[in-house]
Amino acid sequence: MEFLGLYNYWVFAVLLMTGLYAVMSKANLIKKLIGMSIFQSAVFLLYITMSKVEGGTAPILQPDAVDQLYSNPLPQVLILTAIVVGIATLSLGLAIVVRISEVYGTIEEDEIRELDGE
């Protein structure tokens, strides 16, 4: 059981790099945005993993419970707002992609470069 204590961090590393790989190597702009959101989710996972306390419960205080441990509320607050900011930035990216597709007729990065070169 002991080695599983770091499992979430490994998942975080793999997810982070999967997202980075999509952003780096995929030519399709929507695919890049999806990769970006995977990257974001990896960061969310890291923060929430850090907020967990063994034997704790969600930081909503129970008045009748004595000596109850609670998980750390601070990372949760940061991620809660970040999720909504994430969807807002994702849609801003989508709006830009839609405009690019209207002007160039494609959302593949290399084709856009070729069109620009002419």
Add this chain to the structure above:
Amino acid sequence: MYYVVSIAILVTMSLALARALLGPTVYDRILAVNMFGTKTALLLSVIAFLFGRPDFLDLALAYALINFIGVLAVLKFVQDYTLRHRGRGGGS
């Protein structure tokens, strides 16, 4: 016994994920997402009891209400898509 149900739901989730990855048609993927959504609502309500904090049932309620929207969005997407392609190319 909560554990038994949770494990059954988790295994079903992985089966649904396999279906979503295998495809082959887009509808299989939507079916998998919809299944997964229902299972998530169930799993969250069971885990809320496992934790002994039934006040977190709100989450499962949110999924029960919202899971539907994705399927409808897909339905509308497919409808628009087929309409447009028929309009352009003639015939499906």
Add this chain to the structure above:
Amino acid sequence: MITLFGVFVSTLLVITAIGMVRSQNLFGAVMLTGLFSLQMAVIFFILDAADVALTEAAVGAGVATVLLLSALALTSDEEARRRRRRWVAMTVVSATTLMVIYATFDQPRLGDPEAPVHQHVAPWYLAETPRLIDVPNVVTAVLASFRGYDTLGELFVIFTAGIGVMFILADGREKGRLSLLPSPDAQGLRHHLVPRVVGRLLVPFIVLFGLYVQFHADFGPGGGFQAGALISAGMILYALLEGESAALRAVSFQALAGMIAGGAFLFVAVGVAGMMLGGHFLDYSVLSSDPVVGQHLGIFLVELGVGITVTGVLLTIFHALSARVQRS
């Protein structure tokens, strides 16, 4: 046992993410995005972050899929096939993954109460919230009161994104006004009787649940961000069923613009009111003669402002994208 559940679901998460990146069909990738968000919510819930899980549920299940699908309808749903393998990217990514994994061996293990994160600030929040603010949900207290500046900043990021989408997608050809209006013959799913009847039944419940989440934030998981996402999901459902023009008749563009600005204004106004009454910016204790009552009032108003702006922004983005879909 619960930890094992978490391990299982995070393994599924990795498989889903790799599937998303590999999928040639963008539509399939968007469907997997939905799955990914569901799994994230389960993991958040298992890791005791009920508020975060609720946010992920509200945003991921409803709004994100709809927005991505609208964007796909405007572009294309197939990724062009590439023959060339990206060995450089693959190598860099694998090497970095190994380095990050190597770095994690110095991390405290999951749930370690002695971890450095839990030593500073957080214990103070947990200990002082009952005395200073007296609401059970510490997340709400930290979000709206202790770290109000952060939340204000995040709110303005969302505000800016909403304004940005409006400007990018507004049609410049018609002078003088932003024409984001859909074509009036947009039917939505009116021909599908069964989803329409059931969906219309659900819309008021979703909005009601959103309001419950908004106003119950002191006691249970919830708050302005979640409520905004839930309410806009309800309105998006209405727009899908009855057509966008019907949804805009219910809540017009002018109203949405007013909501975007009004919610942010309410937040700042509460902060300035604190200054007027002799406290600091966003210090709610001075809003009432009893500091705790003042905090309650301040948190209530600030969360309301957040909820209004988030609803306005998400709905504006949805309408801007779907108006494009109909024009194309």
Add this chain to the structure above:
Amino acid sequence: MDAGLDVASWILLVAGGGFIFVGGLGALRMPDFYTRMHAASLTDTLGTILVLSGVILQAGWSLAAVKLAAIMVFLLLTCPTAAYALANAARLAGQRPQGLARHQKGC
């Protein structure tokens, strides 16, 4: 009395878990889309009823039971509707059941 309730909710929960698993298996193993959907949507509904009733028995008379009942009602409304909408979308896009594809190409 309490033991009786416990046994009843055990049975409901385990049966629900069983149905859910069978549904997942069907969704993975069935040969074409419509049969997969048949397996998934029917067992979804039954499994939901069984599991949530089992949990309601455990919750007793409380706010949690009301919320669980609400979850059940909403899932019972949306699951079949979603299945219908999905089958409709598939049909609209020209997806055919496996047996039909060979015999009736014309319509």
